[in-house]
Amino acid sequence: MTRPIIGRVAPEQWRSTGATAPGQRTVGEPGTARIAVDLLGGDHAPAVVVDGALRAVQDDPSLHLILVGPAEATDAVFAALEPAQRHRITVVLGDSAVRAVAEGRADAVVSAGDTAVTVVSATRALGCWPGVRRPPLAAVLPTATGHLVLLDVGSTVDPDAETLAVHARLGAAYATAVHDVPEPRVGLLTIGTEPGKGDRLRRAMPRRLAGLPRYIGLVEGHDVVLGEAADVVVTDGFTGNVLLKALEASYSRLGGPESTRAAVLLGVKGVVVVCHGAATGADLAGGIAFAADLHRRAAIAAIVTSLSDNPVLTYNEVSHD
Amino acid sequence: MTRPIIGRVAPEQWRSTGATAPGQRTVGEPGTARIAVDLLGGDHAPAVVVDGALRAVQDDPSLHLILVGPAEATDAVFAALEPAQRHRITVVLGDSAVRAVAEGRADAVVSAGDTAVTVVSATRALGCWPGVRRPPLAAVLPTATGHLVLLDVGSTVDPDAETLAVHARLGAAYATAVHDVPEPRVGLLTIGTEPGKGDRLRRAMPRRLAGLPRYIGLVEGHDVVLGEAADVVVTDGFTGNVLLKALEASYSRLGGPESTRAAVLLGVKGVVVVCHGAATGADLAGGIAFAADLHRRAAIAAIVTSLSDNPVLTYNEVSHD
Structure with missing residues (x-):
């Protein structure tokens, strides 16, 4: 092992004799x-x-x-x-x-x-x-009945309706690929379940989500805690981030279910x-x-497969460039 | 006592011999x-x-x-x-x-x-x-250190920056008048405390709130649970409603602090x-x-007094019609 070159910044300057080193492009062993x-x-x-x-x-x-x-x-x-x-x-x-x-x-x-x-x-x-221009951050939140996927939790703070629809599809594919839910129930987070409730963005959404295999309609803040209504809850990155941080603090303070305090970019x-x-x-x-x-x-490949296999969630249909 | 006239809807048809009756405009007794x-x-x-x-x-x-x-x-x-x-x-x-x-x-x-x-x-x-065109709904939420005022929780779902600034002033006046906090600390709910964080609305806010006696800047979802940072947290009615319902469900499920599940229109x-x-x-x-x-x-009168007494929160200054 050689001493590192102090003070010299070079992207390929490796610092240990570990498994990977510059030029040695390795493929992860099974399990590693x-x-x-x-x-x-x-x-x-x-x-x-x-x-x-x-x-x-x-x-x-x-x-x-x-x-x-x-x-x-x-x-x-x-x-x-x-x-x-x-x-x-x-x-x-x-x-x-x-x-x-x-x-x-x-x-x-x-x-x-x-x-x-x-x-x-x-x-x-x-x-x-x-078809993906603004990748969403998805968090897995523990609920009273298991867990659900909440997205976006902070990547896109001012999404348009089309972006939110793409996010819904990605969240559903994640739930299928990683949580083994064949037809995940997708809910749109809003502030009341009567038609016409919600802000401008939310009121424009339902018809864009109707093509999902199991779009179950509007859900509210408590549904993210209870988890009975949906496997995937889609919202803008501002609301999702505020909600995620508040619930994490609440669960941490009250000894609620433990969650991974991390999100995956889909x-x-x-x-x-x-x-x-x-x-x-x-x-x-x-x-x-x-x-x-x-x-x-191999979650990424499984998500792509889930998008391709699903007759509605086709890989091409996600594309709207 | 007469039997009610079944099927006839008339606003002034009183149904009991209770304290109040049509034409008998009464003033509440002390305490009642x-x-x-x-x-x-x-x-x-x-x-x-x-x-x-x-x-x-x-x-x-x-x-x-x-x-x-x-x-x-x-x-x-x-x-x-x-x-x-x-x-x-x-x-x-x-x-x-x-x-x-x-x-x-x-x-x-x-x-x-x-x-x-x-x-x-x-x-x-x-x-x-x-000066008030879109009255906000304010909820009092229990926190780890006491309680705080969260507003708006569902009245105005697409507020502009000026509306949010008025709501911040009303929330501060409420905290002074009802919670006896002489100079309530007001925080703007967002998704990161570095400058430039947040969506379009939030990025436009800080300069409008700078005039508050104790505007403490940006707060995040966890601050609404912990309560150490602010006495009043201001946000749009969409985010506030989602957050309120989620936290109520979380507290109810985990045996957290009890709260009044009601909001007051300010x-x-x-x-x-x-x-x-x-x-x-x-x-x-x-x-x-x-x-x-x-x-x-006499909360309403006390809030009006608080708005009038405060050199920044003057009653007239709230007006911008």
């Missing part, structure tokens, strides 16, 4: 997951990222982490790791963990950095599926998981485990 | 509160309204209720009441409980009917304060309390008790 993490993502980075990384590799013996950041951070983090940890945690110079996925050096990326920055860099580096060609800026080490470890699980399930 | 309730308001009306009314008069010996509805409902309800209950619960023919307040026959109105209808009829019958010249359409008898009783409390505190 190589997760790239933004070392400076999060309000308390890099300490909280290192904490999360150590927790994650301790919990999962088949995990390899690639921490990506500028030299100042990578030097310190590299020096702080025990030799045994360096075998599982690679520290590399770079400005974006997403690139490691785009270049095939990682199977998924996790970031607690600025959500907008992550979404833009993931969209550019990985590309979107046909519609990009790769596994991208986003944590809150205020994420703790445990939250980041949860986000890393979530990303590894999605990779091992 | 005369609350008008829409008999057909709510998904399970009129049964749920009668249940709520009976609970409310049992809990509060100084309460007089005026249940307002069409003949079919009033006949049945009147017949179902015991003679002792008829002394405290007046059943009257009419199409709107709000009118009883406008005409001085009630001190406050409670409705679990369609929110939009109640807001419009209250605005027309009672009038708004200068900016109209009278006490108007709105319950959810899905309100239970207990919820309606809570709404009635809330309305009675606001009347006994």
Whole structure:
């Protein structure tokens, strides 16, 4: 092992003798997951990222982490790791963990950095599926009866009706592919179930969602907690983010069901998981485990298959470019 | 006492020998509160309204209720009441409980009917304060540290920035007048506290709120649960309604703090309390008790005083007609 070159920032400067190294484009072994993490993502980075990384590799013996950041951070983090940890945690110079996925050096990326920055860099580096212009962030929320998919939780704050309809389809495909729900019930989050309720955006939505196999109509805030009405709840990224953060705080405070405090970006060609800026080490470890699980399930391929197989949710129909 | 005229709907047809009767314009005695309730308001009306009314008069010996509805409902309800209950619960023919307040026959109105209808009829019958064109609904939510005022929770779903700024002032005046907070901290609900976060509406807001004595800036979903950051949280009626219903369900499910599941309409010249359409008898009783409390505190006058006294929140400054 060579000492890192202190102060020199180069995207391909690898910092450990771990499984992956520059030029060595590897394919993940069965079961293994190589997760790239933004070392400076999060309000308390890099300490909280290192904490999360150590927790994650301790919990999962088949995990390899690639921490990506500028030299100042990578030097310190590299020096702080025990030799045994360096075998599982690679520290590399770079400005974006997403690139490691785009270049095939990682199977998924996790970031607690600025959500907008992550979404833009993931969209550019990985590309979107046909028909997707504004990839939504989907969170899995525990409910009284199981769990549901809530999206968007912060990617697109001023969506138009067409964007929300695409998000509904992506959320349904996710529920089918990852939660094994053959025909997920999709509800539109609004403020009353009588026709005509809701704001301008919501009033324009129902006819656009009518083509979904199981569009169950309008749902309300309490339905996101109870979970009896829908498997997928679609809303704009502003309302979804406010609601997600409030419910997480409520569950945390009252000892409610534990949830992974991370969201997955749907519609990009790769596994991208986003944590809150205020994420703790445990939250980041949860986000890393979530990303590894999605990779091992081959979730992206399964979602694309779900979109293709469904007579209404055809892959082409999603396209409206 | 005469038998009601079955099938004839006349606003002034009074159904009991209670304290108030047509032509007898009475002023509430000290301590007493005369609350008008829409008999057909709510998904399970009129049964749920009668249940709520009976609970409310049992809990509060100084309460007089005026249940307002069409003949079919009033006949049945009147017949179902015991003679002792008829002394405290007046059943009257009419199409709107709000009118009883406008005409001085009630001190406050409670409705679990369609929110939009109640807001419009209250605005027309009672009038708004200068500068208020779209009165917001304010809910008091329990938090980890006490309680806070959340508004709007469903009156104005597509507000402009100016409307939201007026709502912030009304919410602050309410916190001062009813919660005895001399300089309430007002936060704008959004999805990240860095400048530039949020949707179009939110990005236009901060400069409009800068004039508040204690505008503390941007708050997030979890701040509505924790309550440490702000005494008043302002948002649009869509987000506020979704958030309120989700948190109520969460608290109810997890045994969290109990809250009055009712909201008060601010900016109209009278006490108007709105319950959810899905309100239970207990919820309606809570709404009635809330309305009675606001009347006994002379809350409306105190809010107007608070707006007038505050050098920034001057009564005239609110006006922008």
